[in-house]
Amino acid sequence: MQVILEQLINGLTIGSFYALIALGYSMVYGVLKLINFAHGDLFTFGSYLGYTVLVFGAAFLTAHFGLWGAFVVATGVAALSIACVGVVMERIAYRPVYRAGRLPAVVSALGASIFLQNAIMVIWGPRFQAYPSEFIPDAKVMLGDIRISLLQVIILAMSFLLMGLLYFIVQKTTFGAAIRATAHDRKTASLMGININKVIFFVFTLGPALGALTGVMVGMYYRQISFTMGWNYGLKAFTASVLGGIGNIPGAMVGGLILGVLEMLGAAYISAAWKDVFVFVILILVLIFRPTGILGEKTAEKV
Amino acid sequence: MAPLLDIDGLCVSYGAIQALADVSVHLDQGEIVTVLGANGAGKSTLLQAVSGLVPIGKGSVVFGGEAMNRVPPYDIVRRGISLSPEGRRVFPTLTVEENLNLGAYTRREKKAQVRGAKERVFLLFPILKERCRQLAGTLSGGEQQMLAIGRALMSAPKVLLLDEPSLGLAPILVKQIFDIVSEINGQGTTILLVEQNAQKALRIASRGYVLENGRIVASGPCSELKADRKIQEAYLGGSALKARTNPS
Numbered sequence: 001m002q003v004i005l006e007q008l009i010n011g012l013t014i015g016s017f018y019a020l021i022a023l024g025y026s027m028v029y030g031v032l033k034l035i036n037f038a039h040g041d042l043f044t045f046g047s048y049l050g051y052t053v054l055v056f057g058a059a060f061l062t063a064h065f066g067l068w069g070a071f072v073v074a075t076g077v078a079a080l081s082i083a084c085v086g087v088v089m090e091r092i093a094y095r096p097v098y099r100a101g102r103l104p105a106v107v108s109a110l111g112a113s114i115f116l117q118n119a120i121m122v123i124w125g126p127r128f129q130a131y132p133s134e135f136i137p138d139a140k141v142m143l144g145d146i147r148i149s150l151l152q153v154i155i156l157a158m159s160f161l162l163m164g165l166l167y168f169i170v171q172k173t174t175f176g177a178a179i180r181a182t183a184h185d186r187k188t189a190s191l192m193g194i195n196i197n198k199v200i201f202f203v204f205t206l207g208p209a210l211g212a213l214t215g216v217m218v219g220m221y222y223r224q225i226s227f228t229m230g231w232n233y234g235l236k237a238f239t240a241s242v243l244g245g246i247g248n249i250p251g252a253m254v255g256g257l258i259l260g261v262l263e264m265l266g267a268a269y270i271s272a273a274w275k276d277v278f279v280f281v282i283l284i285l286v287l288i289f290r291p292t293g294i295l296g297e298k299t300a301e302k303v
Numbered sequence: 304m305a306p307l308l309d310i311d312g313l314c315v316s317y318g319a320i321q322a323l324a325d326v327s328v329h330l331d332q333g334e335i336v337t338v339l340g341a342n343g344a345g346k347s348t349l350l351q352a353v354s355g356l357v358p359i360g361k362g363s364v365v366f367g368g369e370a371m372n373r374v375p376p377y378d379i380v381r382r383g384i385s386l387s388p389e390g391r392r393v394f395p396t397l398t399v400e401e402n403l404n405l406g407a408y409t410r411r412e413k414k415a416q417v418r419g420a421k422e423r424v425f426l427l428f429p430i431l432k433e434r435c436r437q438l439a440g441t442l443s444g445g446e447q448q449m450l451a452i453g454r455a456l457m458s459a460p461k462v463l464l465l466d467e468p469s470l471g472l473a474p475i476l477v478k479q480i481f482d483i484v485s486e487i488n489g490q491g492t493t494i495l496l497v498e499q500n501a502q503k504a505l506r507i508a509s510r511g512y513v514l515e516n517g518r519i520v521a522s523g524p525c526s527e528l529k530a531d532r533k534i535q536e537a538y539l540g541g542s543a544l545k546a547r548t549n550p551s
Contacts (some may be wrong), residue, residue, distance in 0.1 A: 021544060056346040174411045177401045181394045187356055193380035193409035 005146050007268045008261060013152050013221065013258020016159035020214040021080050021237035022244070022252035023166060024207030030183035030247035031203050032101060037109040038089060039211055040234020041116035044227060046212020047219045048124050050078040054132050058109025070135055075216045079209040086208030088203065113230075120227040128226045131219040155217050162210065163253045170249045179203070183247055232276075236263075239283040252295060305368065307332045307493055308353070308384070308462050313362035315345075315352050322348040323517045324361070325472055328495075330462060335484070335494045337504040337525070339538055340514035347389050349514070350464045353495075354386045355379045366462070381409040385460035389467045389497075391451040394438025396460040399431055402439050402450055406457030424453035427483055445476040452483070462493045469500045476477070501538035505529050513538070 061070035093112040139150040164166040182189040244255025266278040304328035315323040355376035369373040428449040469477040498504035513521040
């Protein structure tokens with residue numbers, strides 16, 4: 001029982017990584033009907049930025065902000081910078097090709113992905129980089145019989161806080177309704193007085209910022225990062241958003257968490273070597289049997 | 304007095320196809336003006352051009368003395384022109400109330416005004432109040448049309464553009480919708496009504512224009528249009544013929 005619960009918490013931890021990255025895919029897809037293949041690389045980019053802040057700012061940060069302050073500064077810098085990168089990327093790689101249809105935009109997204117990945121490699125080198133361990137809390141917390149690391153508690157708390165916040169914005173505020181309306185019918189949304197460019201700006205800042213934040217958390221959790229990791233995380237997060245129903249924001253959260261837990265349980269009880277297989281089997285099954293995903297649109301439209 | 308909305312020499316093209324050619328329409332404060340025409344005559348294009356949804360090739364749209372040609376759609380709503388689009392276009396996955404709130408998006412900061420506008424819409428369409436928390440996609444066609452009109456009213460427009468509000472509705476609902484359109488006009492909103500149901504439209508409007516292949520071919524007070532033999536044949540008498548050629 002104890003082992004199951006621990007695996008469950010491990011699953012929720014990586015599941016919340018997938019969920020946070022999946023939100024970026026889903027928000028952009030919802031509004032632009034574009035799969036932003038470069039999103040995984042924005043996540044990597046954020047992870048490296050956090051790494052750089054921690055490594056080069058080590059003495060300064062701990063002196064001025066303390067251990068926790070350093071964590072906050074690293075995630076903050078990564079999130080803000082990657083939000084800017086996201087906006088610039090939208091201007092350069094996507095905006096010029098929107099009118100050309102969906103396929104050119106996908107090609108452009110793949111191009112942006114390759115560009116970012118190589119840029120990261122050129123800047124930080126092709127080898128693995130290790131997150132400085134002196135910044136990573138290694139305390140353990142006892143939850144009844146279960147032992148989990150303090151870092152996991154922080155990661156889970158932060159992820160759920162962010163997801164809760166985003167859920168509130170999207171489902172409960174008028175601006176959130178504007179985002180959902182834009183996702184459904186852009187032309188009619190503009191008739192409501194919604195500035196579509198503002199909505200696009202919002203999804204291209206918040207999505208990448210969440211990705212970058214996740215990148216820093218992944219770096220702290222696994223301690224090492226590589227310039228290619230965005231591909232794997234990106235693909236799994238994409239699977240998560242399809243599982244939850246692409247374009248659907250609560251769906252991305254649910255899909256990510258379910259995927260993480262399934263992957264962990266599969267790795268623990270079937271075979272760790274096959275854990276990626278479980279993920280993609282799920283993707284295939286969802287695409288065959290429920291292409292709209294768990295929370296995909298169900299409402300029939302009257303014509 | 305200068306007209307409230309003055310469309311002058313409007314030309315709109317979709318690629319090589321000219322949808323509107325030299326169309327001039329004006330609305331005076333407080334009027335209902337109708338634009339009649341068959342499918343594909345350019346009626347919807349006219350409303351979309353005024354709303355900023357399709358780019359204007361030549362000509363001008365002047366509203367309250369200001370040129371609107373290059374104003375983006377979201378700003379046109381803010382200035383007081385609101386469109387209830389053809390086919391209703393409610394947001395099916397949002398609730399009725401969320402749909403209405405979005406209608407007031409341009410003044411979402413002013414909570415009291417939004418509430419007031421919603422009350423006004425509920426007075427016109429009591430059914431919407433009952434359906435408030437329901438998803439708009441679950442409403443019947445007539446209810447969706449009411450929601451589309453109500454949503455367009457939420458921005459408290461000076462000019463309301465209505466694109467085929469009677470399309471696909473049962474006769475009893477058509478009558479109800481037209482009655483409400485008159486009522487909205489009576490409360491002080493100027494209305495540009497695009498319709499295929501010429502009979503009903505000419506009854507509530509004061510003036511009308513007839514659009515054929517993107518050109519205005521006739522215009523004048525409704526009483527004159529009703530008496531015009533050619534219009535009688537094409538738009539008023541030939542309802543059986545129209546039913547066959549326009550299966551929608």
